[in-house]
Amino acid sequence: xxxxxxxxxxxxxxxxxxxxxxxxxxxxxxxxxxxxxxxxxxxxxxxxxxxxxxxxxxxxxxxxxxxxxxxxxxxxxxxxxxxxxxxxxxxxxxxxxxxxxxxxxxxxxxxxx
Numbered sequence: 001x002x003x004x005x006x007x008x009x010x011x012x013x014x015x016x017x018x019x020x021x022x023x024x025x026x027x028x029x030x031x032x033x034x035x036x037x038x039x040x041x042x043x044x045x046x047x048x049x050x051x052x053x054x055x056x057x058x059x060x061x062x063x064x065x066x067x068x069x070x071x072x073x074x075x076x077x078x079x080x081x082x083x084x085x086x087x088x089x090x091x092x093x094x095x096x097x098x099x100x101x102x103x104x105x106x107x108x109x110x111x112x113x
Contacts, residue, residue: 015062031044051088054088058081058090076093
């Protein structure tokens, strides 16, 4: 009975993750810059793996990361996930997590919202 309860609880806590085309383009640019301009393809691979792994972790507890503010352009509250020198921005709508952007933390990324 406890096992069934825990499985049902786990299913009720799961969120579906969607990734915006803008995020994919930004991630590709970061990967290419590190891999080709800096000539560090192994670091680019490790960063890409880490970013997608951390995003994957959002399917259980997306609300555990910092909520920034509401945007007029983007529906819902914007949350911020820090990964090394990068910031991943995402929104939550019911049981859906929408990954919208990734920026270098030194950028004034709020101007892009």
